[in-house]
Amino acid sequence: SSSSAAGKLEEEVGRVMDQARELHESGASLLWKISNEEQSLRQKAISLESSIRRVRSSINSLISKKLLDPEFARKLEEDLQRASSILTDGEAAAFLPAEAQGRFLRMFLGPINVRASRKEVQLKVKEEYNSYRDRTAFLFLLFPLTLLILKSWIWEGCLPAFPVQLYEAWLLFLYTGLAMRENILRANGSDIRPWWIYHHYCAMLMALVSLTWEIKRQPNCAQKQRGVELFLQWAMMQGVAMLLQNRYQRQRLYTRIALGKANRMDVVWGETSGVDGQLWVLCPILFAMQGFEAYVGLLLLKTAFVGVVTEWQVICCGILLVLMAVGNFINTIQTLMTKSRF
Amino acid sequence: SSSSAAGKLEEEVGRVMDQARELHESGASLLWKISNEEQSLRQKAISLESSIRRVRSSINSLISKKLLDPEFARKLEEDLQRASSILTDGEAAAFLPAEAQGRFLRMFLGPINVRASRKEVQLKVKEEYNSYRDRTAFLFLLFPLTLLILKSWIWEGCLPAFPVQLYEAWLLFLYTGLAMRENILRANGSDIRPWWIYHHYCAMLMALVSLTWEIKRQPNCAQKQRGVELFLQWAMMQGVAMLLQNRYQRQRLYTRIALGKANRMDVVWGETSGVDGQLWVLCPILFAMQGFEAYVGLLLLKTAFVGVVTEWQVICCGILLVLMAVGNFINTIQTLMTKSRF
Ligand SMILES: CC(C)(COP(=O)(O)OP(=O)(O)OC[C@H]1O[C@@H](n2cnc3c(N)ncnc32)[C@H](O)[C@@H]1OP(=O)(O)O)[C@@H](O)C(=O)NCCC(=O)NCCS
Ligand SMILES: CC(C)(COP(=O)(O)OP(=O)(O)OC[C@H]1O[C@@H](n2cnc3c(N)ncnc32)[C@H](O)[C@@H]1OP(=O)(O)O)[C@@H](O)C(=O)NCCC(=O)NCCS
Numbered sequence: 001s002s003s004s005a006a007g008k009l010e011e012e013v014g015r016v017m018d019q020a021r022e023l024h025e026s027g028a029s030l031l032w033k034i035s036n037e038e039q040s041l042r043q044k045a046i047s048l049e050s051s052i053r054r055v056r057s058s059i060n061s062l063i064s065k066k067l068l069d070p071e072f073a074r075k076l077e078e079d080l081q082r083a084s085s086i087l088t089d090g091e092a093a094a095f096l097p098a099e100a101q102g103r104f105l106r107m108f109l110g111p112i113n114v115r116a117s118r119k120e121v122q123l124k125v126k127e128e129y130n131s132y133r134d135r136t137a138f139l140f141l142l143f144p145l146t147l148l149i150l151k152s153w154i155w156e157g158c159l160p161a162f163p164v165q166l167y168e169a170w171l172l173f174l175y176t177g178l179a180m181r182e183n184i185l186r187a188n189g190s191d192i193r194p195w196w197i198y199h200h201y202c203a204m205l206m207a208l209v210s211l212t213w214e215i216k217r218q219p220n221c222a223q224k225q226r227g228v229e230l231f232l233q234w235a236m237m238q239g240v241a242m243l244l245q246n247r248y249q250r251q252r253l254y255t256r257i258a259l260g261k262a263n264r265m266d267v268v269w270g271e272t273s274g275v276d277g278q279l280w281v282l283c284p285i286l287f288a289m290q291g292f293e294a295y296v297g298l299l300l301l302k303t304a305f306v307g308v309v310t311e312w313q314v315i316c317c318g319i320l321l322v323l324m325a326v327g328n329f330i331n332t333i334q335t336l337m338t339k340s341r342f
Numbered sequence: 343s344s345s346s347a348a349g350k351l352e353e354e355v356g357r358v359m360d361q362a363r364e365l366h367e368s369g370a371s372l373l374w375k376i377s378n379e380e381q382s383l384r385q386k387a388i389s390l391e392s393s394i395r396r397v398r399s400s401i402n403s404l405i406s407k408k409l410l411d412p413e414f415a416r417k418l419e420e421d422l423q424r425a426s427s428i429l430t431d432g433e434a435a436a437f438l439p440a441e442a443q444g445r446f447l448r449m450f451l452g453p454i455n456v457r458a459s460r461k462e463v464q465l466k467v468k469e470e471y472n473s474y475r476d477r478t479a480f481l482f483l484l485f486p487l488t489l490l491i492l493k494s495w496i497w498e499g500c501l502p503a504f505p506v507q508l509y510e511a512w513l514l515f516l517y518t519g520l521a522m523r524e525n526i527l528r529a530n531g532s533d534i535r536p537w538w539i540y541h542h543y544c545a546m547l548m549a550l551v552s553l554t555w556e557i558k559r560q561p562n563c564a565q566k567q568r569g570v571e572l573f574l575q576w577a578m579m580q581g582v583a584m585l586l587q588n589r590y591q592r593q594r595l596y597t598r599i600a601l602g603k604a605n606r607m608d609v610v611w612g613e614t615s616g617v618d619g620q621l622w623v624l625c626p627i628l629f630a631m632q633g634f635e636a637y638v639g640l641l642l643l644k645t646a647f648v649g650v651v652t653e654w655q656v657i658c659c660g661i662l663l664v665l666m667a668v669g670n671f672i673n674t675i676q677t678l679m680t681k682s683r684f
Contacts, residue, residue, distance in 0.1 A: 005409055012397050013421050019390050020425040020432075023383065027434030030379050031460065037372050041365065048361050055354050067347055079355050083362040090362075091369035108519050110470045112526055113463075114454050118373065121455075128452045162654070165554045172550075176518075177450050184454055208514075211553045212507045312504070 041095040045087060049096075052084050091119065093189060104201070105183045114184045122188045126253065129181045133246050136174055140239030143167050144232040151229075157222045161215035164228060171235070172207035175200050195331040199324055206320045213313040226303050227314045234296045234321065241289045248282050283336065290329045297321030383437040387429060391438075394426050433461065435531060446543070447525045456526045464530045468595065471523045475588050478516055482581030485509050486574040499564045503557035506570060513577070514549035517542050537673040541666055548662045555655040568645050569656045576638045576663065583631045590624050621681070625674065632671045639663030 059076055062068040087093065094117035105114065116122050147167060151159050179200040186192055210231060300318030304311075401418055404410040429435065436459035447456065458464050489509065493501050521542040528534055552573060642660035646653075 005404060006411070006414060009397065009401060009404070009410075009418060012393075013418050013425075016390065016393050016397060017421055017425045019386075019393070020428040020434075023386055023390060023434040024428050024432035026386075027383060027432060027437055030376075030383065031433055031436065034372075034376055035460075041369060041372065044361075044365055044368075048358065048365060051354075051358050051361070055351065055358060059351060062347060062351070068351075069348070072348060076351060076355050079359055083355075083359045086362040086366050090366035091373055093369075094373065095369055108522050109451075109456070109526060110467055110474065110523050112456050112458065112467055114451070114456070116454065118377075125452055125454055132452065161554070169550055180450050181452050184451060208511055208553070211550070212503070214556055 038095055045096045048083075048087060052080055052087075056080055088189065094118075101187050102183050102197075104179060104197075105187070108180065115187050123257070125181075125188060126185060126190070129185060130246060130250050130253065132177070132181065133242060134250075136178075137239050137242035137246060139170075140242060141236055142239075143170070144235045144239075148229070148232055148236075159215060159221075159225055159228060164215055164232075165211060167232075167235075168207055168210045168213075172204060172211065175204040175207055179204060193331055193335070195327055199327060202320050202324050202327075206317050209313050209316050209320075213311065213317075227300055227317070230296050230299055230303075231317065234293060237289055237292055241286060244282055244285060248278050251278070279336070279339070283332065286332055287329070290325045290332070293328070294322055294325035297323075297325060380437055383434060387434055387438050390425075390429060394422055394429075398422055430531065436460070443529050444525050444539075446521060446539075447529070450522065457529050465599070467523075467530060468527060468532070471527060472588060472592050472595065474519070474523065475584060476592075478520075479581050479584035479588060481512075482584060483578055484581075485512070486577045486581075490571070490574055490578075501557060501563075501567055501570060506557055506574075507553060509574075510549055510552045510555075514546060514553065517546040517549055521546060535673055535677070537669055541669060544662050544666050544669075548659050551655050551658050551662075555653065555659075569642055569659070572638050572641055572645075573659065576635060579631055579634055583628060586624055586627060590620050593620070621678070625678065628674055629671070632667045632674070635670070636664055636667035639665075639667060 056077075059068065059073055059080075063070065063073050088096070094115070101114065116125060144167065147159065147163060150163075151157065179197060182190075182192055182197045182200065186197070210228075213228070215228060216225060297318045297320070300314050300321065304314040304318060398419075401410065401415055401422075405412065405415050430438070436457075443456065458467060486509065489501065489505060492505075493499065521539060524532075524534055524539045524542065528539070552570075555570070557567065557570060639660045639662070642656050642663065646656040646660060
């Protein structure tokens with residue numbers, strides 16, 4: 001009957017309401033409990049960090065006073081290093097006070113936290129970053145190559161503005177994505193050198209500047225478009241560098257995962273010797289690329305000062321390219337030096 | 343003595359190691375516990391959601407069979423609504439399966455989770471968004487105004503390319519930031535209409551297109567720069583619209599916080615009548631602005647088709663402006679209609 005159906009419904013609605021309230025309360029109490037336990041872990045982690053710092057400095061002072069056997073000191077240092085790796089790479093890392101997120105992320109995202117508390121998620125982020133780089137490296141080669149081929153086959157030596165600007169907009173989007181992801185990786189405990197991120201800020205700026213760069217038309221466009229052509233050649237070279245670098249870094253990550261879930265605490269020293277061999281093959285190629293990068297930058301500056309193309313954009317891109325080449329070179333050298341020390 | 347100092351150090355290092363291991367283990371076990379309890383809450387939340395859906399549909403079917411008193415049905419509906427608000431806005435909301443994050447965020451950030459589990463953090467994100475909009479609205483007025491004033495005072499009717507392009511780059515950066523923050527708000531449970539986000543995608547596209555837009559110089563620049571001038575006027579108008587909207591929405595948020603920590607469950611119906619009055623003052627101004635937006639768009643299209651400036655950029659910006667005006671209008675109307683229904 002109608003009234004019994006209504007009664008049954010009312011009962012059900014009441015039950016739903018009770019369940020919702022109950023759920024709300026267990027949610028609130030779980031959040032409360034989590035936040036308490038987190039806080040206590042956080043305090044312990046902070047105090048452990050300062051103990052490590054204290055012990056390390058007393059070791060150093062004993063060494064300098066020659067009161068400690070260097071061999072023994074080295075062993076102690078090794079243990080401290082291991083403890084500190086456990087702290088920063090282990091499960092407790094999620095409870096260390098987050099490093100302040102860089103200005104870049106705050107500028108775009110506001111005060112949101114991008115740190116993942118689980119190691120699996122952090123690994124997933126890293127793998128996604130690698131596959132993103134792979135996908136883009138491919139396009140990086142293909143896009144400018146197509147433009148340059150079409151230029152000589154169909155466009156009779158003259159690039160039309162629209163496809164070039166499309167490409168530049170894509171570059172801007174791409175570098176912004178890379179810079180964001182790298183900042184996120186850093187917030188998740190990656191050891192990436194700050195320069196590799198700054199390098200992408202420079203590339204973002206370059207893509208932005210190149211968008212405002214007027215693509216001159218006939219007559220004489222072959223000469224007037226010299227700057228754009230150099231820019232496209234540089235981009236292709238970037239694609240090659242990225243592909244090589246990706247291959248190496250993917251293998252490096254997999255080796256580390258295989259060795260122990262990519263926790264550096266298991267692989268502190270002499271970690272991935274199998275892969276590090278590859279580095280000595282990769283580096284000469286990288287150096288050659290960096291040389292080419294500087295060369296393109298200098299050519300751009302030359303075309304600007306000889307007076308063929310006198311726009312400020314050409315000068316600006318030239319300076320940025322030289323800056324990036326020098327920075328890349330210095331940082332690659334420093335990476336090699338750090339690695340060979342172990 | 344030296345050997346006792348060494349012994350003490352060794353002891354201390356051992357203690358540090360033990361503490362690090364212990365911390366690692368408590369961290370791991372806490373994460374494990376959290377993930378178990380979260381999972382059980384998540385399952386309860388999902389099953390409650392489906393109960394609500396089931397009860398709601400049986401109410402509807404009884405109504406359509408005329409087996410239920412409409413007055414009584416309305417009361418039941420109200421309760422269900424309240425239960426569902428508790429679920430989606432209460433502390434348990436953090437444990438509901440996250441809505442898939444939009445493509446936009448994934449494109450730039452990868453698979454990182456931007457949902458904050460605590461209500462305070464969500465509110466902080468919202469407040470930061472509001473203050474970001476305030477800061478930018480101010481610049482939005484000032485920047486193009488300065489350009490237009492300098493144009494007639496110093497630059498003799500002719501805008502130089504660089505400052506305009508700087509402004510356009512800033513716009514691009516700004517709209518990207520807004521679009522990201524709005525996507526983040528959405529992932530954190532905001533009811534923002536998708537259109538307001540699409541609107542910012544359109545604005546991003548427009549800023550990007552305008553960057554490739556050649557700023558013509560003498561002679562006759564007053565005529566050739568008509569498009570840019572209209573664009574700057576539109577931007578100023580956007581600044582005014584943003585300032586007004588911010589004032590209204592900030593007050594709305596504070597009213598909601600005052601009424602119950604901005605949980606909609608406490609203010610389901612007839613929520614913020616004090617502020618809603620303001621909406622009727624705000625809307626005519628918004629409509630006027632939207633009219634002006636469409637007018638600027640049509641003017642751009644006219645300059646393009648009459649043949650003064652025939653670049654594709656002008657046509658593209660014209661179309662985008664008309665599209666945005668129409669979309670804004672429709673969505674403002676729909677918002678008003680939804681609000682007046684309660
Ligand atoms: C030299 C190089 C191969 C060393 O790579 P590496 O062995 O991974 O270096 P490190 O051990 O110092 O890496 C530390 C971290 O930084 C990351 N990293 C290193 N170089 C990076 C780069 N160029 N971009 C992004 N991340 C980088 C690593 O993945 C690692 O991350 P993790 O801590 O999360 O595992 C690498 O830095 C490189 O390719 N640099 C040259 C890039 C270049 O010059 N490109 C332009 C050519 S024109
Ligand atoms: C009409 C208007 C004032 C209604 O605002 P409102 O009362 O906050 O609207 P709603 O109640 O539907 O808001 C739901 C949510 O969307 C958010 N929101 C609404 N309009 C928004 C907008 N334009 N941008 C960003 N967020 C918006 C609200 O803050 C609210 O968030 P919450 O759920 O986290 O609290 C507002 O949408 C508006 O100003 N629109 C016109 C914008 C415009 O046309 N600008 C260009 C003029 S040329």
